[in-house]
Amino acid sequence: MGLWKYLSDWLGSRKVEAKILCVGLDNSGKSTILNHFKAKHDRRHEMAPTMGFNVETFKHSRIKFLAFDMSGQDRYRDLWERNYAEADGIIFVIDSSDQLRIPVAKEELGHIIRHPDIESQPRLPILFLANKSDLRSSLPAPKCAQLLGLNGEEWEGNNLRSKSSDVRPWYICSSSGKSGDGLEDGISWLSQKLIHRVAKMKA
Template sequence: MGCSASKTYRGGNSLRIVMVGLDGSGKTTLMYRLVTGEVTEATPTLGFNVETITYKDNEFTIWDMGGQENIRRLWRHYFLRIRGILFVIDSADNDRIDEAQELLDELLQHNELLGTPIVVVANKQDLDGAMKEKDIVELLELKHISGRLCTIQGTSAITGAGIHKALDNILRFRHHMESSRG
């Protein structure tokens, strides 16, 4: 679907994005699904993974940040020149949605990320009992986010559903920001 791993890039549109969220939300599986087009077995990320892909004539450098609590304090070191945030949640984990909401609030307080567009990636939509997007919008209080473009995208790293739409949202936000600058 127009997405490939890239070693050299000759296009003109380069985007550096971070993929963050609680541990176990599926960030690494999502990233490698984008890179390979297949499901790969992922182990907990103890630091970060970084991959570059080309999608719709845009180069995305994706920083997949480990979500364990002791690693999260290091995230801020990777926020410089970020053009978008993919905030990944496990939409089938009702027990940790409050923790995800607190983490999102903390993330939005970082000065380096002021105004940076965010796509909440509601992963694991293929699982029974997964929360619907409208419920996640309410639980994460997304309607109260101001000063940045924000949306939600349901995905499944296993089936591949919605993953490219998350990247499309980053591109749409980028276009909107460039258009509004004049």
Template sequence: MGIAVSSLWKSLFGQKQLNICILGLDNAGKTTLTYQMTMGQAVSTAPTVGSNTENFTYKNLNFLLWDVGGQASLRASWSSYLANTDAVVFVFDSTDGERVGLAREELHKVASDESISKAPILIFANKQDVTGCMTPADISESLSLTTLRLQNWHIQGCSALTGSGLNEGLDWLATSLGAQG
């Protein structure tokens, strides 16, 4: 009897897989962040050509993570990954002040895509462990985040190498997605 009730419960209220698209310029730390979330450690990586996918469970939510390459030649394909996306994680290299304008342009293109109009956007200000990096407040201003009025967004300082700040960002994301559900 217990197995039948358990099976019925899962079929009616089972965990839905949530599709998360991880985007950002090349060298922002997307793949390192992905492996830190899924494996709990930094892994030596090479630039992503195309995309990587990883399954990940956090706070009883099942995520399918799409880690998409950030090279200029790959950014044009980002929109094709956004269909059926429940949330976007945008990774910004906090030491890359020279390309903040380009990052702002790419983030705003993504945010204006109709297929994610209701999807929360988590911005990870990565590499906060590097001396002289931009603060999350500086990045928020430079990326013009307050103009993203249609999306629920949050910026979180982090280090993909150490894992610092990841749980705080993921907590926000889990809460945002739970509220949608």
């Protein structure tokens, strides 16, 4: 039986549930992005900075997402690691208009992928959203990838190199939480990876 037919038959009889961590520095747009994924009648009209974390739910491609919107403020970042072990995927949001803070985001990324609970899950997918692409000062996704070192040798021991045969699944795209541009592209990629991940775990 082909993989796609297997997935189609399997998904036809049950829904996939996935726990996602949405992380990134403060003011990167995490809450706005997750709010956009929700059904229109469930969206909030006003957004406030996240304190600690919030839990949001939405559906995409027959997947029910349980998304943990983790505060990016420095004093709350130690909360991220408490959820790594049970995560099915990560959305890492970067403010592409704030080039000065991208090195800080890179440092936080290093903490994530070197954490034992993440290292023990080499196929856990990471979606990078280069957010705020609607702003003139924003950098394109390939430049953000370069600044984060996603294609460089520095992540060689952490399975984030695109040239590795056992590379951790990752994808980066430009996005705008304000307009919604690029978000469908990103969440579709993540949904596909999660379907494959769950199907292999159940096979």
